[in-house]
Amino acid sequence: MAEIQLKSLAHSYSESPAGPEDYAIRQLDHVWHKGGAYALLGPSGCGKSTMLNIISGLVQPSEGEVLFDGQRVNELSPRERNIAQVFQFPVVYDSMTVFENLAFPLKNNKVPGARIQTRVAEIAEILEIADKLHKKARNLTADEKQKVSMGRGLVREDVTAILFDEPLTVIDPALKWKLRRKLKQIHEQFDITMVYVTHDQLEASTFADKIAVMYDGQIVQFGTPIELFEHPNHTFVGYFIGSPGMNLIDVERSADGVSFGAVRVALQEWQIERLQGLASNNIKIGIRPEFIELASGAAEGSYQAEVLDMEDLGTYKIITVRLGTQQLQVRMHEDFEAGIGSRVHLSFPPQWTMLYVDEFLVQEQS
Amino acid sequence: MDRIPDNRAWWLVLPVFLLVAFSALIPLMTVVNYSVQDIFGPGQAYFVGTEWFREVLTDQRLQDSLLRQFLFSGAVLLIQIPLGIGVALLMPKSGIKGSLCLILVAIPLLIPWNVVGTIWQIFARGDIGLFGWGVNQLGVDYNYTGNTVDAWLTVLLMDVWHWTPLVALLCYSGLRAIPEAFYQAAEIDRASRWAVFRYIQLPRLKSVLVIAVLLRFMDSFMIYSEPFVLTGGGPGSSTTFLSQTLTTMAVGQFDLGRAAAFSLVYFLIVLLISWLFFTAITHADKDT
Numbered sequence: 339m340a341e342i343q344l345k346s347l348a349h350s351y352s353e354s355p356a357g358p359e360d361y362a363i364r365q366l367d368h369v370w371h372k373g374g375a376y377a378l379l380g381p382s383g384c385g386k387s388t389m390l391n392i393i394s395g396l397v398q399p400s401e402g403e404v405l406f407d408g409q410r411v412n413e414l415s416p417r418e419r420n421i422a423q424v425f426q427f428p429v430v431y432d433s434m435t436v437f438e439n440l441a442f443p444l445k446n447n448k449v450p451g452a453r454i455q456t457r458v459a460e461i462a463e464i465l466e467i468a469d470k471l472h473k474k475a476r477n478l479t480a481d482e483k484q485k486v487s488m489g490r491g492l493v494r495e496d497v498t499a500i501l502f503d504e505p506l507t508v509i510d511p512a513l514k515w516k517l518r519r520k521l522k523q524i525h526e527q528f529d530i531t532m533v534y535v536t537h538d539q540l541e542a543s544t545f546a547d548k549i550a551v552m553y554d555g556q557i558v559q560f561g562t563p564i565e566l567f568e569h570p571n572h573t574f575v576g577y578f579i580g581s582p583g584m585n586l587i588d589v590e591r592s593a594d595g596v597s598f599g600a601v602r603v604a605l606q607e608w609q610i611e612r613l614q615g616l617a618s619n620n621i622k623i624g625i626r627p628e629f630i631e632l633a634s635g636a637a638e639g640s641y642q643a644e645v646l647d648m649e650d651l652g653t654y655k656i657i658t659v660r661l662g663t664q665q666l667q668v669r670m671h672e673d674f675e676a677g678i679g680s681r682v683h684l685s686f687p688p689q690w691t692m693l694y695v696d697e698f699l700v701q702e703q704s
Numbered sequence: 705m706d707r708i709p710d711n712r713a714w715w716l717v718l719p720v721f722l723l724v725a726f727s728a729l730i731p732l733m734t735v736v737n738y739s740v741q742d743i744f745g746p747g748q749a750y751f752v753g754t755e756w757f758r759e760v761l762t763d764q765r766l767q768d769s770l771l772r773q774f775l776f777s778g779a780v781l782l783i784q785i786p787l788g789i790g791v792a793l794l795m796p797k798s799g800i801k802g803s804l805c806l807i808l809v810a811i812p813l814l815i816p817w818n819v820v821g822t823i824w825q826i827f828a829r830g831d832i833g834l835f836g837w838g839v840n841q842l843g844v845d846y847n848y849t850g851n852t853v854d855a856w857l858t859v860l861l862m863d864v865w866h867w868t869p870l871v872a873l874l875c876y877s878g879l880r881a882i883p884e885a886f887y888q889a890a891e892i893d894r895a896s897r898w899a900v901f902r903y904i905q906l907p908r909l910k911s912v913l914v915i916a917v918l919l920r921f922m923d924s925f926m927i928y929s930e931p932f933v934l935t936g937g938g939p940g941s942s943t944t945f946l947s948q949t950l951t952t953m954a955v956g957q958f959d960l961g962r963a964a965a966f967s968l969v970y971f972l973i974v975l976l977i978s979w980l981f982f983t984a985i986t987h988a989d990k991d992t
Contacts (some may be wrong), residue, residue, distance in 0.1 A: 396892075417891060417894045429886055431904060432909075442899075442903070487889075583882050597948050
């Protein structure tokens with residue numbers, strides 16, 4: 339177990355990167371604390387797997403340092419770093435049985451035979467493949483292979499960290515949920531640093547205590563699921579977390595706040611103050627569909643919007659409305675009724691109205 | 705659905721039947737024809753039944769060359785398969801170095817059999833051949849035309865030089881087909897170099913090795929030109945293999961009946977052993 343620190347890390351797969359667009363990872367500083375359960379969340383191609391491979395040592399970063407407990411490990415091979423990693427596409431050694439597969443990392447580490455027996459049995463029990471131990475790995479189904487592949491990552495007890503690269507891709511949803519719980523249990527039981535890469539926010543928040551959201555080669559926010567939901571640090575986090583994502587509206591400066599088209603949005607005092615200190619004209623406001631409120635009439639600070647569409651998702655409804663020039667999505671109680679084309683009055687609670695300048699959140703100065 | 709009784713569909717089998725007939729059955733039947741008759745000339749054929757076969761199977765000369773043939777093929781497989789795998793493992797995986805290596809390794813394969821024999825016939829000579837002369841200079845008494853052991857070693861060395869590249873190329877392609885993910889997983893699992901070879905590379909080379917073993921067995925079992933040019937089967941008959949014995953019988957002595965019977969036996973041996981190899985190797989695959 340160790341604390342994993344990434345220091346001004348950057349990586350490019352091209353030999354001579356010309357500009358920032360050639361980098362898979364751009365100038366990144368981050369610390370994964372000892373014994374934490376973390377998720378690394380981001381869309382495909384944002385550099386998640388690259389970062390994982392840099393931590394495990396399969397990829398050498400072009401710039402920056404990887405530190406384990408303060409020790410530089412850039413030059414060490416994965417073998418020397420003693421890291422376990424589970425790959426997205428299950429790798430099983432198909433000439434071996436399931437037992438031999440799970441025992442392989444232990445044998446390589448010269449673990450005594452009796453200990454191998456008990457440890458493999460333990461892991462097989464957790465992953466529910468105990469009855470398949472003597473089957474040849476090549477005859478397994480896709481999800482069994484993924485379990486074996488995962489089992490090989492979990493079987494070693496002395497690892498620095500376990501890295502999961504979307505390890506549940508081919509497993510069906512019900513089992514996925516179960517295995518995620520298992521992983522969480524294993525984490526609580528053994529207290530190993532775990533980093534779990536996924537593009538599924540639900541998966542990330544059920545597994546991890548803290549989630550790092552990665553976008554375009556950078557970690558744009560690192561926080562608890564609630565923090566990511568309530569105070570997205572970057573427009574991407576707002577858009578990516580939540581279903582549907584945050585409503586993001588391009589706005590212009592106006593006399594005492596911001597506006598889009600004829601709609602004036604009221605901001606909090608400190609937001610206006612801070613905005614005045616910033617030069618950029620790339621200004622957005624963001625508000626989550628969950629936080630937009632339905633006003634009973636044309637009250638102060640409410641806007642009239644036209645209902646364009648309504649989706650009934652069983653326990654709640656998502657309505658799409660047109661407000662001025664913008665389309666917004668609003669989450670409504672399942673009892674809400676309004677005809678397409680009808681008018682509703684909406685208001686934006688100021689505490690949930692986020693202000694973004696150059697895509698980053700404008701925060702209250704403390 | 706109602707079945708329509710119509711036997712014309714059998715005509716569709718005709719192309720395959722013709723192909724097999726011309727490629728295998730008709731030539732083979734000619735040999736079968738000769739093997740059961742004594743033919744002196746047109747219209748002068750006498751049916752002799754299994755006489756040729758009985759003679760061939762008890763012929764000491766043939767038994768000796770059959771034994772030599774097995775020894776030779778066995779040695780060829782024992783040397784070339786491990787050596788070929790070794791060479792393939794050492795070859796660079798990609799890039800300009802990989803391509804250069806491929807060309808270098810493949811060169812012996814492009815040389816015609818007769819030329820290979822001629823090259824080694826000169827190369828291994830004690831007086832003017834670089835190899836033979838060099839070995840003699842080292843103080844080793846080496847003379848492949850006079851000494852049986854030297855002759856055998858030279859024939860083997862020549863075959864290893866000529867055909868190990870085939871095994872190496874097959875294995876190289878097999879190795880390249882292993883996804884990088886397996887090596888990464890093995891690295892993460894802290895597998896030793898040997899464990900990577902034993903548990904990842906070797907199992908995945910199996911199918912190409914089946915082909916390599918079969919090809920090398922069949923080719924070496926039918927070897928003719930190279931030892932014929934190099935040693936002429938000598939000294940004595942110490943490097944006379946089956947094909948050469950057969951040729952001497954058929955062309956040299958014009959003993960067509962015996963040669964035909966012998967050809968059939970030869971053919972059946974190759975077929976039988978190839979089948980044994982194949983089933984043995986593919987059978988090891990099936991398990992629970």
